[in-house]
Amino acid sequence: MKLSDFDFALPEDLIATRPAVPRTASRLLLAQGQGVDMALSDHHVYDLCQFLRAGDRLVLNDTKVIPARLSGQRFRDSAQGRVSAKIEVTLLEPSGEVSGGWRALLKPLRKVKDGEDIEFGDGFMARVTGRDDGAALLEFNASGADFDAALQKAGQMPLPPYIAAKRAADDQDNTDYQTVFARNSGAVAAPTASLHFDQKLLDKLAQIGVEFTHVTLHVGAGTFLPVKVDDVRDHKMHAEWGEVSAIAVDEIKATKAAGGRVIPVGTTALRLIESAARASGEIAVFADETDIFITPGFDFKVADGLMTNFHLPKSTLMMLVSALMGVDEMKRIYNHAIADGYRFFSYGDSSLLLPSD
CATH class of the missing domain: 2.40.10.240 (QueA-like)
Structure with missing residues (x-):
């Protein structure tokens, strides 16, 4: 795999420097299925209840960003x-x-x-x-x-470089760049897909039978480091500390056993639960650093889908979503997002990727 396989042209004006208000007003691109049968449709985050069902489990990263x-x-x-x-x-x-x-x-x-x-x-x-x-x-x-x-x-909030280059952090970022369920301090970057949730949406999802599991991955600044090798197999991932508790393991196993879907919110939550399944092939208690590198061909053991923002060209996160949906499918998804004016990166819009029903 070459780095150029994950490149695309992004108009500068699609890089968001402030989030949508309210949080749930962000747009949501739904991608269902794979290959020629993949269907795309345009929605908003507040529409999530239409696409999730009773017995689904959202995995949330409850790390808390420090003013680093x-x-x-x-x-x-x-x-x-x-x-x-x-x-x-x-x-x-x-x-x-x-x-x-x-x-x-x-x-x-x-x-x-x-x-x-x-x-x-x-x-x-x-x-x-x-x-x-x-x-x-x-x-x-x-x-x-x-x-x-x-x-x-x-301290001030450590805004990503592509936002910090356009404006300085301010008091509003203390709220905007923190999830509503943040509780374990240690991250120097936010799990940005989770920024779209407010308590009202979480309550609505719970009312229809969607369940939640909390895990912790302290996102490091290395998440923004560029890939500098042409052959992506030569790239070395930065390590980040994460924890999947025994309670989280039991919850995820129960959902799997009942036929529900396990859908991590954000690439950080996905990387963590897949790290916790590497040794045995199923989710297990985990408390360690992980430098897992997910690229096309990866065998997913836990995640059935993913809610995630739109990522940088040639980034490891583009490789991750391509591993889940397919390289050609992600090119089609991103072409749609750019043509339709979706906002990109940390404060941008979101997508719900469901490779199968």
């Missing part, structure tokens, strides 16, 4: 006196080596020396302790609940 983008200063004595430089920090993932340790992107990294402190205000600071594959290793002067409180005050 920080603006700080480093200070240094010089012949001209004490001088400062602005340093932008984007947290990537906790570092298990020390309490309060994180891997982070620093901009500009070259202006900071190991051992220097970056100050973020109100006594909140981090020391640069080393480098790791283009990132910096930081040790904050707070951990646990104290770190969470300081970060909440000093």
